[in-house]
Amino acid sequence: MEPLDHRKRRFAEIYAACHDPVLGYVMRRTENGHDAADVLAETFLIAWRRLDDVPTGDGARPWLYGVARRVLANHRRGERRRTALGDRLRADLEVSVQAIEDREASGAVADAFRGLSEDDRELLSLVGWEGLDAGQIATVLGCSRNAVRIRLHRARKRFARALADREAREARETRAETHHHARIAKGEHA
Incomplete structure (x- = not known):
């Protein structure tokens, strides 16, 4: 060489x-x-x-x-x-x-989840879908474990509130629709 x-x-x-x-x-x-x-x-x-x-x-x-x-x-x-x-x-x-969309496309849970901020959806997805714990999520997000716990607590509260609001709205709509059908059945018009 x-x-x-x-x-x-x-x-x-x-x-x-x-x-x-x-x-x-x-x-x-x-x-x-x-x-x-x-x-x-x-x-x-x-x-x-x-x-x-x-x-x-x-x-x-x-x-x-x-x-x-x-x-x-x-x-x-x-x-x-x-x-x-x-x-x-x-x-x-x-x-x-498509399977996920078919399974989750409708309903109060899906609507409430979609209504959350991107950050809240990501945080809840890391827990629910990816199965990560607070320490692992801290690594993904680049923050402390304590910050994850606080953010997760707040995200869960916002999700619960959004879900309760959606379910209450659906219940009101169902009652209104039922009342409307009952009036029609009695011969009353709207």
């Missing part, structure tokens, strides 16, 4: 001579600049690791094209796997979300 200074100098020469042509090669074969930058970086990383295999002179550029071609192929395979996984996860999530 060559001394490090010689290796660095040789790599710098190859990089300077081949960067622009390899970048053009990669850009013509990728969808966006981010992908091109990733492929280009990986290509030159491989060239550094395998510097002893890089041909001298005019042979370096075609050798780098070959490396870039293989990196592109790996990148495309990875992208297809990520896309397939993303599609699968979206489909699974859609089913899960």
Whole structure:
């Protein structure tokens, strides 16, 4: 193996001579600049690791094209796997979300919960859905355990108040509807 200074100098020469042509090669074969930058970086990383295999002179550029071609192929395979996984996860999530929405879409509890502030919903969700204790919630929220206990107590009180208000309103609406139907049944009109 060559001394490090010689290796660095040789790599710098190859990089300077081949960067622009390899970048053009990669850009013509990728969808966006981010992908091109990733492929280009990986290509030159491989060239550094395998510097002893890089041909001298005019042979370096075609050798780098070959490396870039293989990196592109790996990148495309990875992208297809990520896309397939993303599609699968979206489909699974859609089913899960729909089931939750169907289960929670209506009713006083869901309405009361949706009426809370974002902070209260998050706090109650961390307890109810994620099953976290005050110490774990403190870590998630970046505050003290005592602050979590206080916030949780207040959030629960607001939720209980909102739920009681919703249930009272539903009860009044039900009584009014029942009274209206009773009047219609007796032949009275509203």
